[in-house]
Each structure stands twice: as C-alpha cells, then as structure tokens.
Amino acid sequence: MSYNSTIKNCYGSIEVLKNGDGNNLVFIHGEEGPRDWLPYHDHLSKSFSIWAPSLPGTGGSQLPEWVNSVSDISKVLLETLDKEKITTCIIVGCSLGGWIASEMVSMDPSRFSGLVLCGSQGLPTGHLDTPDIFLTPYRNYIALGYKKTDNHEFTNLWKKEPDDKEIETDLEIMELTARIAFKPYMYDRSLLPSLSRYAKPSLLIWGDNDIITPISIAEQFNSVLNNSKITIVKNAGHYVHLEMPKDFSNAIIDFSKKILR
Amino acid sequence: MLNFYYFMNQPYIGYPHEAAAEYGAVMLKFSNKHFNAEHAANLLDRYHKDFQLAEDIGFDGILVNEHHNAPAAMSPIPNISATVLAKITKRVKIFIGGNILPIHGNPVKLAEELAMIDLISKGRLISGFVRGGAVESLAMTTNTLHNRDLFDEAHDLILKTWTVPGPFVWEGKHFDYRCVNPWVLPYQKPHPPIMIPGSTSKETIEWAAKHGYPYIALATRLEATDEMFSFYDTTAEKYGHKVSYNNHGYMIRVHLAETDEKAHEEGKKLFGGRMAQITSMKNMTINPDVSAWMQPPGFVSKEAALARRKFMGGTPYAFFTQGYEKALENSQVIVGSPETVINNLNKLRKRFKVGHLGISHFPIEDPSMTERSLELFGEKVFPRLRDLAQDNV
Numbered sequence: 001m002s003y004n005s006t007i008k009n010c011y012g013s014i015e016v017l018k019n020g021d022g023n024n025l026v027f028i029h030g031e032e033g034p035r036d037w038l039p040y041h042d043h044l045s046k047s048f049s050i051w052a053p054s055l056p057g058t059g060g061s062q063l064p065e066w067v068n069s070v071s072d073i074s075k076v077l078l079e080t081l082d083k084e085k086i087t088t089c090i091i092v093g094c095s096l097g098g099w100i101a102s103e104m105v106s107m108d109p110s111r112f113s114g115l116v117l118c119g120s121q122g123l124p125t126g127h128l129d130t131p132d133i134f135l136t137p138y139r140n141y142i143a144l145g146y147k148k149t150d151n152h153e154f155t156n157l158w159k160k161e162p163d164d165k166e167i168e169t170d171l172e173i174m175e176l177t178a179r180i181a182f183k184p185y186m187y188d189r190s191l192l193p194s195l196s197r198y199a200k201p202s203l204l205i206w207g208d209n210d211i212i213t214p215i216s217i218a219e220q221f222n223s224v225l226n227n228s229k230i231t232i233v234k235n236a237g238h239y240v241h242l243e244m245p246k247d248f249s250n251a252i253i254d255f256s257k258k259i260l261r
Numbered sequence: 262m263l264n265f266y267y268f269m270n271q272p273y274i275g276y277p278h279e280a281a282a283e284y285g286a287v288m289l290k291f292s293n294k295h296f297n298a299e300h301a302a303n304l305l306d307r308y309h310k311d312f313q314l315a316e317d318i319g320f321d322g323i324l325v326n327e328h329h330n331a332p333a334a335m336s337p338i339p340n341i342s343a344t345v346l347a348k349i350t351k352r353v354k355i356f357i358g359g360n361i362l363p364i365h366g367n368p369v370k371l372a373e374e375l376a377m378i379d380l381i382s383k384g385r386l387i388s389g390f391v392r393g394g395a396v397e398s399l400a401m402t403t404n405t406l407h408n409r410d411l412f413d414e415a416h417d418l419i420l421k422t423w424t425v426p427g428p429f430v431w432e433g434k435h436f437d438y439r440c441v442n443p444w445v446l447p448y449q450k451p452h453p454p455i456m457i458p459g460s461t462s463k464e465t466i467e468w469a470a471k472h473g474y475p476y477i478a479l480a481t482r483l484e485a486t487d488e489m490f491s492f493y494d495t496t497a498e499k500y501g502h503k504v505s506y507n508n509h510g511y512m513i514r515v516h517l518a519e520t521d522e523k524a525h526e527e528g529k530k531l532f533g534g535r536m537a538q539i540t541s542m543k544n545m546t547i548n549p550d551v552s553a554w555m556q557p558p559g560f561v562s563k564e565a566a567l568a569r570r571k572f573m574g575g576t577p578y579a580f581f582t583q584g585y586e587k588a589l590e591n592s593q594v595i596v597g598s599p600e601t602v603i604n605n606l607n608k609l610r611k612r613f614k615v616g617h618l619g620i621s622h623f624p625i626e627d628p629s630m631t632e633r634s635l636e637l638f639g640e641k642v643f644p645r646l647r648d649l650a651q652d653n654v
Contacts, residue, residue, distance in 0.1 A: 134557050134558065135289075137549060175559045178404060178405060
C-alpha cells in the first residue's frame with residue numbers, strides 16, 4: 001500500500017501516491033486514470049521510491065483553469081517536482097502518460113536520469129482504424145488495450161459494475177483526455193523533434209499485441225532518442241503495466257541497474 | 262399571431278437497410294459508400310419543389326437545419342439550403358434552425374453568410390443557433406468539451422459583428438480576429454430575428470430565456486414541455502423580458518388525409534415503414550459505440566444527462582421505438598382528418614401558448630401521400646387555426 005500526499009504548488013495542488021525506497025521513480029498514468037495503488041506500483045516500490053501523481057483534474061488533483069494541452073500539464077507536474085525537490089529521477093509514462101513524460105523530458109532534460117515509455121501516445125499512428133477513445137465507450141476502449149480480458153488482471157480493475165468513485169474517475173480522466181488530446185487526436189507533431197535533445201538512456205516497453213499504439217510508434221521514438229532500446233513484452237496489449245505488471249516492472253528494474261551503475 | 266413553418270430534413274431515402282442493420286447505426290460512421298449522387302441530386306430537387314409547394318399552400322416559413330454524416334438529413338450546410346430558398350420562394354420566412362455554432366469554426370464568416378441570405382431574401386431570414394447533437398461535433402472533430410463555450414462566444418461575436426460598426430478587434434477564449442469589418446450586414450435591423458430550437462438541455466432553455474429568444478421545443482413530451490416552458494417563462498421574466506406567444510414554439514409531425522380512417526391507414530405505414538427505415542431499428546442491434554457518440558466527454562452536465570432521460574425517454578431513438586399508438590397517445594405525432602388535426606393542434610397551441618408551430622411530415626419514396634397531406638393542410642387547417650389563434654397575444 002501507499003500513502004497519499006497533497007502537494008501544493010504555485011498553480012494549485014496535486015495528489016501523489018508515494019511508497020518504496022531507493023532512487024526516485026516518477027510514474028505518469030495515462031487515460032486509464034489514477035486507480036490507486038496497483039500491482040505494478042507494488043513491484044516497482046521494492047526497488048524505487050515511487051512518486052505517482054494523479055493528473056490535474058483527476059483524483060484529488062486540482063485542474064488549473066488555463067490547462068489545455070500536454071505541455072500545460074507538463075508545466076504543472078514539473079512545478080510540483082520542484083516543490084518536492086526531486087531533482088534526479090527516472091520518469092515512466094504509459095500511453096497518454098508517455099506523451100506527458102516525453103514532453104516533460106524535452107522541457108527539462110537534466111532532471112531525468114532515464115525515460116521509460118510504455119505504449120506511448122503523442123505521435124500520429126498513420127492507421128485510420130486505430131481505436132479512438134472518443135468514438136468508443138470508455139471501458140470498451142480500455143478493453144481494446146488488453147490482449148486478454150477474461151483474466152483477473154482485467155476483471156479486478158475493470159469491474160462489470162463500477163462503483164460511483166470509479167465512474168467519477170472515468171468521467172474525470174475522459175474530460176482531461178479530451179481537454180489535451182482531442183484534436184489533433186493524441187499527437188503533437190513537435191514532440192518527436194523536440195525529444196531529440198534528450199540524450200540520456202531511454203527504454204521503450206511495448207506489448208506485442210498493442211493495437212492502440214502499434215510498434216511503429218516505438219520505432220519512431222527509438223529513431224530520435226539518442227540512447228534508447230525497445231523491449232517487447234509478449235502476450236501483452238497496449239496497457240502492459242496493467243496486463244503484465246511483473247514483466248513491466250522487471251524491464252524497468254533491469255534498465256535502472258544499467259543506468260544507475 | 263400563429264406562424265406555421267414547414268420543416269423537412271431533406272433525407273437521403275433509399276440506402277440499403279440491411280447494411281444499416283448490420284452496422285447497427287445510421288450516423289457518424291455508417292459508411293457513405295452507399296451514397297448515390299444522382300439519386301441524391303434528384304431528391305434535393307424534389308425537396309426544393311416541396312418547399313415551393315409549402316409556400317404556395319400558405320406556410321409562413323420554411324425551416325431548414327444542419328446535420329452531418331447521416332442519411333437522415335442531406336443538409337450539412339443549412340445556409341446553402343437557405344440561399345436556395347431565398348431565390349425559389351418569394352414570401353415565406355427562411356428559418357435556419359439552426360447553424361451549429363460550435364462546429365462552424367469561423368463566426369465572422371458565418372455572420373457574413375447569414376447577412377447575405379438576409380440581403381438576398383430582402384429580410385426574410387430567421388437565424389436559429391444550436392449547439393448540435395454530440396455526433397455533429399464528432400463528425401467535425403470539434404472538441405465536445407468546449408461545445409457550450411464555443412456556442413456562447415460565437416453567438417456574442419456574431420451579434421457584435423451584425424450590430425457594432427467595424428473595424429473592431431476580438432480577443433476571445435476561442436476566437437481571435439484583428440479586423441472584424443464585413444461589408445455585408447443584415448437587411449433586418451438591428452439584426453435578423455433569432456430563435457433557438459432544442460429538446461432537452463436545461464442550460465439551453467435558460468440561455469434562450471436570458472436573451473429573450475423564442476424557444477422552439479422539438480417534439481418533446483407534453484408534461485416535460487409544460488415544465489420546460491414554465492422554466493423558460495420564469496427565467497425570461499427574471500431577466501426582464503415580457504413573455505408572449507411569440508416566445509414559445511413547438512415542432513410536431515403531422516399527417517392528414519380526407520378521413521381519420523384513411524389518415525391512420527397511411528400514418529401507420531409512414532410511421533412504421535419510414536421511421537423504421539430512418540433509424541433501421543427493426544431487428545437491429547444498436548452498435549455499442551453509439552452510446553459514446555451520444556455523450557462524449559464534457560458535452561452535457563450531469564443534470565442535462567438526467568433531463569435527457571426524462572424528456573426523451575433515455576435515447577434519441579425513443580420517439581421511433583415507442584411505436585405508432587404510443588406516439589399518438591403522447592401527442593408526439595398528429596394523424597387524422599383536417600378536423601382532428603385542427604382540434605389537436607389547437608389543444609397544443611393553447612396548452613403551450615405557442616406562437617410558432619413547426620410542422621413536419623414523413624417523406625417517403627412516393628411523395629404523393631405527403632403532398633396530399635400538405636394540400637389539405639393548406640385548404641382546411643390554416644384558415645381555421647389562424648382564426649382560432651386570434652387570442653394569441
């Protein structure tokens with residue numbers, strides 16, 4: 001389990017889940033929303049000090065009125081890291097969180113000793129049949145990000161009858177996603193060129209059955225990051241961190257051993 | 262005062278129903294590969310003739326609207342329909358009900374387009390403004406989260422463009438212009454009348470009342486309509502507007518024949534056949550994605566989502582799925598001889614204190630039934646109802 005902390009920054013306040021010992025690891029969730037402390041947090045907290053904020057406008061985090069883009073979100077999170085005096089850390093971002101992590105790294109590269117992206121959004125897929133979160137019922141879209149949905153990894157988190165709090169989280173994260181990623185749909189053409197200034201090690205974790213951000217997206221990130229590697233997780237869809245938490249965590253732990261040596 | 266407006270969606274009739282049933286929806290992503298241009302051109306021609314007929318038989322206005330990505334309406338740019346009307350009719354008001362402000366993208370250009378229609382028609386434009394259903398925003402990939410904001414700002418900018426001499430600068434939340442100064446301005450002063458059609462949104466009723474704009478209820482359920490107009494009246498008065506019959510409008514589907522018996526025989530066919538065709542509801546499993554298209558992120562408040570259930574029975578399909586008998590019972594469709602139609606419309610007029618009645622019918626492959634219905638409307642219904650409406654003040 002973790003403890004919740006509310007960090008006041010100059011724009012408002014951000015809720016952060018914290019636990020574990022070791023080097024700092026900042027985890028940015030995506031359009032799956034903040035869903036409390038999950039198995040991948042638990043695995044990672046055995047090797048790192050986890051710092052996992054709820055994105056502005058979700059969970060207990062305030063949404064500043066002016067926030068309308070991934071870049072705006074990044075400013076809020078960087079300011080919150082300043083307030084926490086986290087000046088060195090690995091940053092991990094999944095899906096929409098990967099896009100935000102990439103933006104943060106391109107804005108403030110010296111803070112981050114390593115970047116881990118998992119099924120990151122932020123680039124056009126070039127596939128017209130890519131699932132669209134705004135044209136699909138929310139939980140059906142999330143299900144498309146799993147290779148299998150008939151196991152407890154899926155059903156424990158995405159119950160058939162979600163309670164009021166879970167529905168509220170669905171609505172909050174959907175609104176935030178619309179606010180920052182509606183048009184262009186889930187991408188920013190300046191992301192890739194701006195990311196090339198980041199020269200420290202990067203890891204790209206991708207599920208071999210990711211239909212939301214196909215492997216070609218990982219290859220594009222790989223082509224501009226100066227020191228990066230792709231790790232494919234077998235039998236996983238888009239949300240590798242939710243579907244295969246152990247494989248996901250182990251890949252990050254291995255990566256950190258190499259860069260923190 | 263009682264104004265009658267002829268309304269028709271200009272549907273694309275004749276797409277393959279099996280394809281629609283298989284897809285489970287007839288909107289947004291139902292493929293346009295089934296669209297036949299020659300057939301569509303002929304239909305539009307026919308609808309323009311219907312509009313002329315509506316003027317000939319005595320309607321006060323013709324109502325056109327805007328929809329996208331759906332065979333139910335081949336009218337994605339109502340200003341084009343209105344421009345056609347400006348040239349092919351001579352007398353009727355041209356009611357655009359309305360331009361979907363959040364998706365237009367350029368309010369100043371829209372103000373110019375509407376001014377041109379008002380000029381060409383020599384002051385016959387009634388300009389409706391709507392937020393549009395969520396699917397319209399999705400069809401144009403316009404962020405549904407900002408729909409109301411975009412609507413409000415576009416409206417304010419259009420009004421200023423029409424009424425304040427340029428050039429002026431606009432620095433808004435969503436729109437920026439360095440030089441607003443169009444050299445086309447409306448024929449009517451200070452600007453064309455504005456009316457707001459709507460069905461479910463309490464926020465929209467409140468907004469219309471606040472501005473004193475007439476609110477046109479689109480075939481809403483009777484009890485809910487009482488409630489809506491009562492809320493409208495209280496709000497309008499709160500903002501200093503004197504409410505009269507001119508502030509209320511109601512739209513309803515009507516079919517007439519010489520006798521009640523014949524009208525019902527035809528009505529059942531039209532309702533059952535045409536309505537099932539429009540929605541492809543018969544034996545169809547609705548595509549699960551449709552629920553996401555109805556309420557994308559931030560499109561309506563929680564209160565509005567609840568109101569939708571109350572006013573329309575949960576989904577926009579409720580009108581069609583309730584069946585013919587129920588639709589008659591709920592007075593959501595009026596079918597009968599001229600006498601029956603006069604009585605029923607008069608009841609509605611008195612109940613809702615409406616000064617504007619939108620009349621739509623059921624366009625089908627063979628237009629003769631609906632043409633006869635329209636003719637009867639002109640011959641029998643207009644004179645009596647106008648006479649009965651002398652007490653509309």
